[in-house]
Amino acid sequence: MSNEASTFEAFKLNRQLLNAVADAGYVHPTPIQEKAIPLALAGHDVLGIAQTGTGKTAAYVLPVLMKVKYAQGDHARAVILAPTRELVMQIEEVVIQMSANTDLRMVALYGGLGPKTQIEILEKGVDIIVTTPGRFLDIYRKGKILTKEIKTMVLDEADKMMDMGFMPQIRSILEIIPRKRQNLLFSATFGERIDRFAAEFLEFPERVEVTPQATTAETIGQVKYLVPNIKTKLSLLAHLFKNEDISRAIIFTRSRRNAEEVFAFLSHRSYGEVRVIHANKGQNTRINSIEDFKGGDVRILVATDVASRGLDVTMVSHVVNFDVPLIYEDYVHRIGRTGRAENEGKAISFVNPAEEYHFDKIEEIIRMKVEEAEIPNEVDVTATPFEEKQAYARELDRLLQRDNPDYKGAFHEKKEYKKPNAHLEAQEKEKKRGNKNSKAKTNRNQLKTKHQKNKGK
Missing domain, CATH: 3.40.50.300 (P-loop containing nucleotide triphosphate hydrolases)
Incomplete structure (x- = not known):
């Protein structure tokens, strides 16, 4: 044929x-x-x-x-x-x-x-x-x-x-x-x-x-950065727009909240026209944003996975996975926005400590190891806030326990020490206190009755 x-x-x-x-x-x-x-x-x-x-x-x-x-x-x-x-x-x-x-x-x-x-x-x-x-x-x-x-x-x-x-x-x-x-x-x-x-x-x-399932097009160059936290992700994103030859980019986030945060961050910098689309945006707003992006009036489109499938936009030079997708096949769909019609494109993924687990699974699906790049020295790598670090550790423990029920977990929160079965002891105390009160009440009633009898004599 x-x-x-x-x-x-x-x-x-x-x-x-x-x-x-x-x-x-x-x-x-x-x-x-x-x-x-x-x-x-x-x-x-x-x-x-x-x-x-x-x-x-x-x-x-x-x-x-x-x-x-x-x-x-x-x-x-x-x-x-x-x-x-x-x-x-x-x-x-x-x-x-x-x-x-x-x-x-x-x-x-x-x-x-x-x-x-x-x-x-x-x-x-x-x-x-x-x-x-x-x-x-x-x-x-x-x-x-x-x-x-x-x-x-x-x-x-x-x-x-x-x-x-x-x-x-x-x-x-x-x-x-x-x-x-x-x-x-x-x-x-x-x-x-x-x-x-x-x-x-x-x-x-x-x-x-036409291609083995869940494989990525040969015209897409893929790279990943291991990034410690969301603030460093934003700094790295700014560095890319200053130093990479980005003609048109789609930035994918996992949540509406992150999409809005990335949009706000980019809007205050002179990197060109930016739009954001997610499920909370009205239908007409989303349609207009996509049309403007396709027409070349918008340089950067920030999107949740609502827009990652079937978006037919040519000449996208870069796709940035600000967050790693949790549905692993969506990685293929996301980065498929670039490298189309035999044009070369680049897919860049920011991977936080908890997302490393997911990215390993993605690499299994696409049957290749994605090249890891070092975060450039000019990027401000900030310390990860305690709460964010705790959240990553909890998430990683949850994922590893899901794979192996015998896994005990590396994450331990420092909490006030509680004796084993402390809740049972508390219940027992409450029970005793309840009995004591009942007894006191009974004694009072008995005295009252006795007093009334004496009065009647």
């Missing part, structure tokens, strides 16, 4: 689609497109293992457009499910781009906005729905989606769907769409869960995998 499909012309696509591909500037199909498109066009169920940035969206969008072909009737004939609003919007862009020379109608359904406009588009008639699972079910339950014409079902980022707890919604959707359909399932990683899900969801699937 490789020699044959050196251009898109080798695929059985109609002229409208081939022209749209050419207009988009694509000449040679990527490996995932080369493997998945012919199988999907032949009507097979496909299980595609491919990371973001490999061209997987077009690998299923082109066959879907070819199958649906032209506008017909009022009800959708293809549904593409994705876990996040951001990813739905990016798939929508690809569908619009590739269907530019056709009369096909599509709608993107996602939360964060009222459903009124989306329902109005559905009522006018659509051929393709791109949607998050939750919004699809909400509108279906309002009686605004008829599913009987659906012939093709796509699930993108299936592993992320499972991470985010969407399985009940997906199963509900599978129950209400026709059983006789073509299924295309794409995932960035492959493991036992995806294998089980594929067995349930797909019929005799053709599996295509």
Whole structure:
């Protein structure tokens, strides 16, 4: 197939689609497109293992457009499910781009906005729905989606769907769409869960995998710094922006709090326009920040993992993992924002003492040791506050005890010495005191009665 499909012309696509591909500037199909498109066009169920940035969206969008072909009737004939609003919007862009020379109608359904406009588009008639699972079910339950014409079902980022707890919604959707359909399932990683899900969801699937699972692109240079605390992380970040040739960067944090702290820190320095996106930011704010970043108006985007999957942004020179991700596969998705389309990129990870455990696990998954760099002398390495040091020690003990229940823990807090079973002694004392009081009360009552008897004589 490789020699044959050196251009898109080798695929059985109609002229409208081939022209749209050419207009988009694509000449040679990527490996995932080369493997998945012919199988999907032949009507097979496909299980595609491919990371973001490999061209997987077009690998299923082109066959879907070819199958649906032209506008017909009022009800959708293809549904593409994705876990996040951001990813739905990016798939929508690809569908619009590739269907530019056709009369096909599509709608993107996602939360964060009222459903009124989306329902109005559905009522006018659509051929393709791109949607998050939750919004699809909400509108279906309002009686605004008829599913009987659906012939093709796509699930993108299936592993992320499972991470985010969407399985009940997906199963509900599978129950209400026709059983006789073509299924295309794409995932960035492959493991036992995806294998089980594929067995349930797909019929005799053709599996295509373009890179070994959870590996990082060769165009990404990776480096890690062992950093003692959050204050030193911020100092090191400032040093990088002063000394590295950073054209555009995404900085990933584990929490909204850290995202805001990094954003505030960078905003007070003249490193260029900075934006922050996380779950607490309004939908429109997030969309505008991403669009401005893609357009080149924003140099630095600070984000939690809400934005780490499916963000299609080219020309990102650096990805900084300010915090190490706790879902280890997310490391691959985060750093996949750089080194795209054969451009070279750099991924830099700041690893605190507790995060060393997690980073070791990440290195096992990506099957490589990431180069460790020394913190430059110009960076102010501050002493770790006592509370922060204690928190790292507790976290590390928790992780090691989870792996080995016999592990006793290296962390010992200095507390007031308490005798073993002290709580039992306290209870016993309380009991005795209670009995003593009861006895005193009884004696008082007896004296009172005796006094009354004497008085009556």
